[in-house]
Amino acid sequence: MQMSLDNLTRRRALGLGLGALVLTGCGGGGGPRQAAQQPATTAAPTTYTGPAVSLSFWNGFTGGDGPFMKRLIEQFNAAHPTIKVTMNVYQWADYYAKVPAAVAAGQGPDLGIMHVDSVATNAARQVVLPLDDVATALALTEADFSPPVWQAGVYKGARYSIPLDVHPLGMFYNKTVLSKAGLDPDNPPKTGEEYLAELEALKKAGIQGHWATPFPFTSSMQFGSLLYQHGGQLFADDASVSRFAEEPGVQALTWLVELVNKGYSPKNVGQDADLIALQNGKNAFNWNGIWSINTLRAVKDLEWGVAPLPQIGTKPAAWAGSHQFVVFKQRTSDQNKLTAAKVFINWISGHSIEWAKAGQVPARKSIRDGAEFQALTEQAAIGSQIDNLYFLPSVAGIGDASAVVDQAINAAILLKKSPKDALTEASAKADKILEQNRKKYGA
Amino acid sequence: MATLTAKASTARAATPVAWSGWATPYLFMAPYLVLFCVFVLAPAIYGVWVSLHDWDFLLEGRPFVGLDNYTALFDPASAVYADFWMSMRATGLFTLLSVPFLVVLPLGIALLLNRSFRGRTFFRGLFFAPYVLGVAVVCLMWRLLLDPNLGLVDWLLGTDIAWTTSLPWGWVALVGVTVWWTLGFNGVIYLAGMQDIPRDLYDAAKVDGAGRWAEFRHVTLPGLRPVMLFVITTTILASANMFGQSYLLTQGAPGGETRTAIVYILDQGLGQYKMGSASAMSYVLTLALIVVSVINFRLFRGRS
Numbered sequence: 001m002q003m004s005l006d007n008l009t010r011r012r013a014l015g016l017g018l019g020a021l022v023l024t025g026c027g028g029g030g031g032p033r034q035a036a037q038q039p040a041t042t043a044a045p046t047t048y049t050g051p052a053v054s055l056s057f058w059n060g061f062t063g064g065d066g067p068f069m070k071r072l073i074e075q076f077n078a079a080h081p082t083i084k085v086t087m088n089v090y091q092w093a094d095y096y097a098k099v100p101a102a103v104a105a106g107q108g109p110d111l112g113i114m115h116v117d118s119v120a121t122n123a124a125r126q127v128v129l130p131l132d133d134v135a136t137a138l139a140l141t142e143a144d145f146s147p148p149v150w151q152a153g154v155y156k157g158a159r160y161s162i163p164l165d166v167h168p169l170g171m172f173y174n175k176t177v178l179s180k181a182g183l184d185p186d187n188p189p190k191t192g193e194e195y196l197a198e199l200e201a202l203k204k205a206g207i208q209g210h211w212a213t214p215f216p217f218t219s220s221m222q223f224g225s226l227l228y229q230h231g232g233q234l235f236a237d238d239a240s241v242s243r244f245a246e247e248p249g250v251q252a253l254t255w256l257v258e259l260v261n262k263g264y265s266p267k268n269v270g271q272d273a274d275l276i277a278l279q280n281g282k283n284a285f286n287w288n289g290i291w292s293i294n295t296l297r298a299v300k301d302l303e304w305g306v307a308p309l310p311q312i313g314t315k316p317a318a319w320a321g322s323h324q325f326v327v328f329k330q331r332t333s334d335q336n337k338l339t340a341a342k343v344f345i346n347w348i349s350g351h352s353i354e355w356a357k358a359g360q361v362p363a364r365k366s367i368r369d370g371a372e373f374q375a376l377t378e379q380a381a382i383g384s385q386i387d388n389l390y391f392l393p394s395v396a397g398i399g400d401a402s403a404v405v406d407q408a409i410n411a412a413i414l415l416k417k418s419p420k421d422a423l424t425e426a427s428a429k430a431d432k433i434l435e436q437n438r439k440k441y442g443a
Numbered sequence: 444m445a446t447l448t449a450k451a452s453t454a455r456a457a458t459p460v461a462w463s464g465w466a467t468p469y470l471f472m473a474p475y476l477v478l479f480c481v482f483v484l485a486p487a488i489y490g491v492w493v494s495l496h497d498w499d500f501l502l503e504g505r506p507f508v509g510l511d512n513y514t515a516l517f518d519p520a521s522a523v524y525a526d527f528w529m530s531m532r533a534t535g536l537f538t539l540l541s542v543p544f545l546v547v548l549p550l551g552i553a554l555l556l557n558r559s560f561r562g563r564t565f566f567r568g569l570f571f572a573p574y575v576l577g578v579a580v581v582c583l584m585w586r587l588l589l590d591p592n593l594g595l596v597d598w599l600l601g602t603d604i605a606w607t608t609s610l611p612w613g614w615v616a617l618v619g620v621t622v623w624w625t626l627g628f629n630g631v632i633y634l635a636g637m638q639d640i641p642r643d644l645y646d647a648a649k650v651d652g653a654g655r656w657a658e659f660r661h662v663t664l665p666g667l668r669p670v671m672l673f674v675i676t677t678t679i680l681a682s683a684n685m686f687g688q689s690y691l692l693t694q695g696a697p698g699g700e701t702r703t704a705i706v707y708i709l710d711q712g713l714g715q716y717k718m719g720s721a722s723a724m725s726y727v728l729t730l731a732l733i734v735v736s737v738i739n740f741r742l743f744r745g746r747s
Contacts (some may be wrong), residue, residue, distance in 0.1 A: 097713050100500075100501055100716075101500075103501075104500060104501055121716075124502075125499065125501040125502060125716070126501060126502075127501060211592075214608060214696060214697070215694055215696070216694075266591075266592045267591075267605065268591040268592070268605030268608040268609055269591070269592060269608070270586065270589075270590040270591050270592065270593070270594070270607055270608060271586060271607070271694060273590050273591070273592055273593050276590075276593060277592065277593060280593070282592075282593070397715065397716075399715075400714075400715040400717075403710075403714075407695070407698055407699045408698075410695075410696055410697060410698050410699070411697055411698030411699075414608055414609065414696065414697040414698065416697050416698050417698065422698075429522055429525070429526075432521065432522035433522050436522060436717075439497070440497060440499065440502070440717075441502075
């Protein structure tokens with residue numbers, strides 16, 4: 001309470017008379033940081049006994065995953081007559097622009113999904129509420145998920161999100177193409193030597209086996225995976241400085257660029273051309289996100305498989321994103337809605353095997369370990385990497401700094417700059433952005 | 444000179460406007476002025492205020508930083524300098540390359556389509572058709588057609604050109620696609636302008652023994668001057684505001700060289716929530732566009 005009064009005075013002193021924006025800051029009686037310190041007030045989160053409430057739930061599931069979430073919500077609504085959840089879907093880019101504006105205007109939805117690397121930024125900007133009490137009330141702990149996934153939703157000591165799924169990078173391969181080069185289509189390469197040997201065999205058969213894409217989807221994820229495999233990090237844990245231009249980063253990017261130089265990849269690969277070429281039988285391997293499962297499944301007569309990424313460096317590692325539940329800040333908080341939201345998050349999380357069929361790895365360990373998930377061969381293959389995933393540090397504005405890496409990778413894979421030069425330049429720029437962000441969001 | 448002034452004053456005296464009617468013109472203009480002030484002028488002034496702060500509409504602290512956002516744009520050691528000027532260069536280059544085509548080609552097509560021949564309506568529709576497509580449709584389609592390794596264009600030409608990922612081909616693709624997409628619009632404007640040129644001027648030219656070229660030079664072109672001014676000015680502004688093609692077709696490849704200023708400003712402002720910095724950039728861009736527009740108007744006035 002003390003703090004919101006201070007804020008008001010400070011604002012008045014600044015004379016920024018933007019009524020709507022000013023009001024949001026103090027809605028709900030205090031910023032999230034104080035609320036985080038409040039003890040859990042709600043119990044019995046798995047059932048809801050209050051009056052009928054409706055919850056609006058926004059997300060960006062515009063692809064094949066949308067219908068799966070819709071069906072889950074229909075089931076939830078049917079099972080909970082007093083809670084009515086309605087879903088609004090936007091393109092992710094629009095969603096991330098729209099949600100903060102809606103929350104600022106007091107028109108924000110109740111619930112939403114955020115990618116794990118956006119949680120800290122939105123926590124710092126007070127768009128989402130801390131959910132420690134939700135986790136406590138739902139008796140969710142690190143053991144229910146996996147340490148990196150669970151820790152990724154914590155910003156400045158408070159939890160802001162509950163994981164729904166993880167979507168790691170996997171290695172997709174075209175079995176027909178591998179057979180054509182005399183390779184075993186059921187035993188994809190697992191190490192760097194094996195991988196390069198197969199690329200060499202493919203090259204002799206006239207096939208360029210790993211199209212090195214210069215575009216963020218998915219070159220940045222490939223680069224990151226290789227970087228962590230070589231023992232590196234994109235940023236220091238506290239994001240004080242960038243670390244991607246150090247030796248492991250240079251090794252990782254050089255490895256990708258060498259694919260082009262050695263003729264294992266064509267030059268100047270276009271956006272999404274790597275995956276299209278895999279479908280057309282022109283490419284053998286594509287490191288792509290788990291969301292490609294349903295894309296490839298829809299291609300007629302395509303013999304394909306998916307495996308964990310081969311271990312090129314000294315340890316296994318793979319890029320992953322994660323969809324996480326968040327609760328948005330409201331002008332006035334409604335305990336009934338909050339309780340209903342907890343029930344909803346818990347129910348969906350508990351039923352996320354359905355979500356797995358949309359092409360995701362459920363974050364919930366009990367579901368990942370279940371027979372039903374193991375029966376989803378492709379998802380389970382990619383999901384086996386769960387303990388080797390990395391996420392960006394949970395620091396506000398980290399996405400701004402990591403966007404710089406995308407451009408460096410683009411220039412290097414298009415052979416415009418040497419890997420070392422590209423990364424060093426980007427690193428200097430990223431450090432400046434990190435510094436700006438520290439100033440803006442507070443260290 | 445003196446007689447002229449005298450004439451003008453007598454003319455004014457001859458049609459007196461009642462003093463009580465002074466508000467009439469303002470009232471007529473009021474609806475537009477109100478909209479202009481609320482949606483253009485006020486935000487523009489507010490933008491200057493924003494550009495003087497480290498501004499995030501959700502954060503409590505929006506510290507006043509004076510001209511820091513502007514000086515950063517001119518300080519080679521800042522995080523934004525290199526990217527901003529690269530994007531300004533991309534915008535300038537695109538404008539320089541695309542405007543001549545977008546001004547001259549539609550004129551030629553309009554001249555052809557203005558003559559009467561069988562199937563004229565069909566061809567008019569044909570050239571205008573791409574314009575009705577959305578930018579996303581156009582760019583997605585051309586991105587696949589121009590794909591460096593799988594695209595139909597390279598296959599048809601028997602070439603191996605990286606249309607969307609290398610220079611200068613990226614510019615050829617961006618300009619080419621934009622011209623293909625939007626030339627119909629300028630063509631229609633020219634056609635409408637040509638309808639307004641009095642027929643008797645052409646008849647008179649014929650009587651004077653003018654050939655086709657002389658007709659074009661001495662009747663059509665002068666008749667189209669106001670239309671030309673409109674076309675050139677709007678085309679320059681539209682090209683300078685190019686966003687979708689760079690965002691979707693090349694994604695700024697290679698290494699951000701085809702990323703236009705608007706794409707970069709949007710990323711700064713709405714992607715990274717650095718609205719102060721983004722506002723400062725827009726003002727620098729605006730200033731550049733004002734200068735170009737003024738030069739443009741001067742040139743046309745000078746000629747007439």
